[in-house]
Amino acid sequence: xxxxxxxxxxxxxxxxxxxxxxxxxxxxxxxxxxxxxxxxxxxxxxxxxxxxxxxxxxxxxxxxxxxxxxxxxxxxxxxxxxxxxxxxxxxxxxxxxxxxxxxxxxxxxxxxxxxxxxxxxxxxxxxxxxxxxxxxxxxxxxxxxxxxxxxxxxxxxxxxxxxxxxxxxxxxxxxxxxxxx
Numbered sequence: 001x002x003x004x005x006x007x008x009x010x011x012x013x014x015x016x017x018x019x020x021x022x023x024x025x026x027x028x029x030x031x032x033x034x035x036x037x038x039x040x041x042x043x044x045x046x047x048x049x050x051x052x053x054x055x056x057x058x059x060x061x062x063x064x065x066x067x068x069x070x071x072x073x074x075x076x077x078x079x080x081x082x083x084x085x086x087x088x089x090x091x092x093x094x095x096x097x098x099x100x101x102x103x104x105x106x107x108x109x110x111x112x113x114x115x116x117x118x119x120x121x122x123x124x125x126x127x128x129x130x131x132x133x134x135x136x137x138x139x140x141x142x143x144x145x146x147x148x149x150x151x152x153x154x155x156x157x158x159x160x161x162x163x164x165x166x167x168x169x170x171x172x173x174x175x176x177x178x179x180x181x
Contacts (some may be wrong), residue, residue: 011176012064015040016167017056018154019072019095020123024103026111034119037069037110037158038098041169044176045107048097051177052089058177059088067162069155077125107170110158114150121147122154 016037023034042048043057059078060070072091076082085091102109114122117132121142124130129143161167 010063011061011179012066012068013040013061014066015061015064016067016069016158017043017060017072017098018069018122018151019098020114020119021095021099023113024099026103031113033111033113035112035114035122036099036102037112037154038102038107039167039169041173042098042101042107042109042167043094044173045097045101045170046172046174047101047106047170049090049093050174052091053094053097054174054177055088056091056094058179061176067155067159069151069158071122071151073123074126077127081125101170108167110154110161112154112157117142117146118150118153121150 016039018035018037020035023032025032040057040060043053043060045053056075059075064070072095075088075091076085079085079088098107098109101107102111120130124147126147127144128147129141132140132142134140
């Protein structure tokens with residue numbers, strides 16, 4: 001049964017959003033950046049499309065484990081494969097706004113250049129499988145185990161960063177949505 005954040009009203013603020021986006025190169029001669037991790041609170045930044053960012057923050061922080069990295073595709077899975085996005089918000093505009101914040105230094109982030117298969121895996125749902133053909137023409141199937149391995153690798157990078165200093169979500173954050181007790 002998929003995780004349903006509305007089943008557990010407890011808010012966990014120490015979580016992270018991972019999302020893929022159009023690749024960019026921060027400087028000449030550097031590796032492309034195609035995936036980013038931000039602190040959940042960054043969704044409350046005033047330069048992020050609101051109230052969409054606040055509603056995404058609410059979904060992202062309900063019933064999670066501290067330190068958990070939640071891919072955008074996991075939220076899509078939890079929202080009935082994306083059918084629930086219209087009630088939450090415009091994730092495309094929100095993630096575009098987040099990339100802009102990262103690129104202008106308005107928040108902290110882990111900017112990654114994931115390989116093609118790793119990026120594809122974090123863009124699929126937690127129970128999805130995908131197939132790729134290698135150079136020899138062999139079909140290789142990737143699934144939840146490989147996706148978990150990519151997330152574990154991202155977690156290693158993130159843990160080493162946040163051990164030294166917590167991610168700064170930016171200044172002037174809006175309050176999270178109020179949930180009645």
